[in-house]
Amino acid sequence: MIMLAMKKLGFGTLRLPLTRPDDVKSIDQDLFNRLVDEFMKAGYTYFETGWPYHSQCAEDACRKAIVERYPREKFCLADKMPTYNLKKSEDYENIFTEQLKRCGVDYFDYYLFHNLGNKTYKQCEELGGFEFLRQKKDEGVVKHIGFSFHDTPEVLVKILTEHPDVDVVQLQINYIDWENISIQSRRCYEVARKHNKPIIVMEPVKGGALASVPEKAEKLMHKIHPEDSPASWALRFAAGFEGVFIVLSGMNTIEQVKDNIKTFDNLTPISPEENTVLEEVKEIISKSTAVPCTACRYCVEGCPQDIQIPVLFSIYNDAMKYGDINYPTVHYQHAVFGHGKASDCIECCKCEKSCPQHLPISEIMKEIATRFDKEK
Ligand code: SF4
Ligand code: SF4
Structure with missing residues (x-):
């Protein structure tokens, strides 16, 4: 059963603190441990990691910060299969076994196919991906199955129709992308709701872009809520939709963790008046961002020219x-x-x-x- 009563803020580990800013592998383990402690102390329990995060170092960091320091039943751990990297059916088992080892657990609470879209879905079907997921759920080494999704609503309809037994769907939802014609957040959200799937939100702050908005936009927000950060607006927007049970946020400072906890401890949906402000903020941001990259780094590993x-x-x-x-x-x-x-x-x-x-x-x-x- 999905733990719908769980506190809605999830700790994403795609952007952990670093000791050297230009080396994604140099995770500041000590600081990460302290962020986890702050998060857990406030009663939050959901952590999300992924195979490619921090050039395959994030799962190890999660083991050290969470698994080796807290009883297993005190936290939820979600991990993701790098669906786009697989060549043969055996890869599923090999990668999954390695992920359990890296994370130091004998089960995942949530296990998702990562970045499913038209092409990866086809490949997944050819390699028996969903059968693999079901098998792991039957074995009890995965409690809930699902996928993170980056494609059109039509592709989402196809996947959910052909695999109605998935437990959760992870979608990119933030106020900038809600009506974006390439991301189509709203329409994807509506599809997930129509299929009665609980939703995990990823990129609510769009890779940090909505945490540091242009000054003009920040002034508009501060006029209504002088104490609230731009990030809190973005998180409240994402968390306010029916069916959203977790909103992931990548946090790398104690201040961010505290600010996010403050937002989620007193969670209120965005009001119509605030929504009008967000529309203006959206305009300002869109005009000032040349390339809407979220710094997820999925593109980096495969570049033959090693371009960052x-x-x-x-x-x-x-x-x-x-x-x-x-x-x-x-x-x-x-x-x-x-x-x-x-x-x-x-x-x-x-x-x-x-x-x-x-x-x-x-x-x-x-x-x-x-x-x-x-x-x-
Ligand atoms: S360009 Fe690369 S880092 Fe930026 S959003 Fe696309 S895959 Fe992610
Ligand atoms: S060489 Fe250019 S097009 Fe090819 S992966 Fe690198 S950045 Fe992308």
């Missing part, structure tokens, strides 16, 4: 937003040191196949190359 795609996008966004005031060229040179430059992109489009935001990465690389690599 989300890092370059972040620098490019800053350059577009602030001009030269925060030294974008210096940041760019630092980011490409030892890695591929934007102009090294060979337009193979491998990255685009794994991008949940459907970004035309190779096209954007050309623009970035024009901006930063012109002297080369």
Whole structure:
């Protein structure tokens, strides 16, 4: 049975604190442990991890911070199968066994196929993916099954119709993407509700973008709630929909954990008046963000040119937003040191196949190359 009474805030481990900002493997374990303690102390229990997070280091970090420090029955752990990476049926078992080992558990409370879409779904069907999930649930090593989803509502209808027994669906829901024609959050949400699926929300703060909104937008929010952070608005928006039972937030400072707990301890849905403010905020943000990348890094591993795609996008966004005031060229040179430059992109489009935001990465690389690599 889904634990609908569970507190709604979930701890996502895609963006853990680092000891070296340019090395995603350098997880600050001590700080992560303290974040977990703060979270658990407030009565929150849901943790979510994934095979590719932090270049395959997040599951180990979860074992150290959560599993080795708290009784198993005191927390819920969700993990995800890297569906897009599989070549043969045996991969399911091999990866699943390794995930149990990395996490140090003998069962997962929630186990999801990661980033399911039209192509990955077809591949999953060919390799017997859903049979594998059901088998693991029958064995008791997975309590609830589901999938995270990044495609059209039509594909979601197909999957849920063909597999009505999945327990949960994980969707990208935030106020920027709600009516976005490429993400189609609202329509996907409506499909999940029609099929009576409890919903886990991912990217409610859009990779942190809705936590630090342009000053003009923040002023509008502060006018109504001087004490509330922009992140709290985004989380309340996502948490307010019927059927949402967990909202994941990647937290990497104690302040963020405390702020999120404050929001969820006193959770109130967005009012019509607040919604009007969010519409204005949306306009301002859309005008100021050149590339809506969420820094999930799913694209990075497969790039044959070793281009740090989300890092370059972040620098490019800053350059577009602030001009030269925060030294974008210096940041760019630092980011490409030892890695591929934007102009090294060979337009193979491998990255685009794994991008949940459907970004035309190779096209954007050309623009970035024009901006930063012109002297080369
Ligand atoms: S299109 Fe460019 S950025 Fe994307 S994987 Fe290929 S080389 Fe890398
Ligand atoms: S480009 Fe796409 S896949 Fe890569 S980090 Fe950004 S959102 Fe994620």
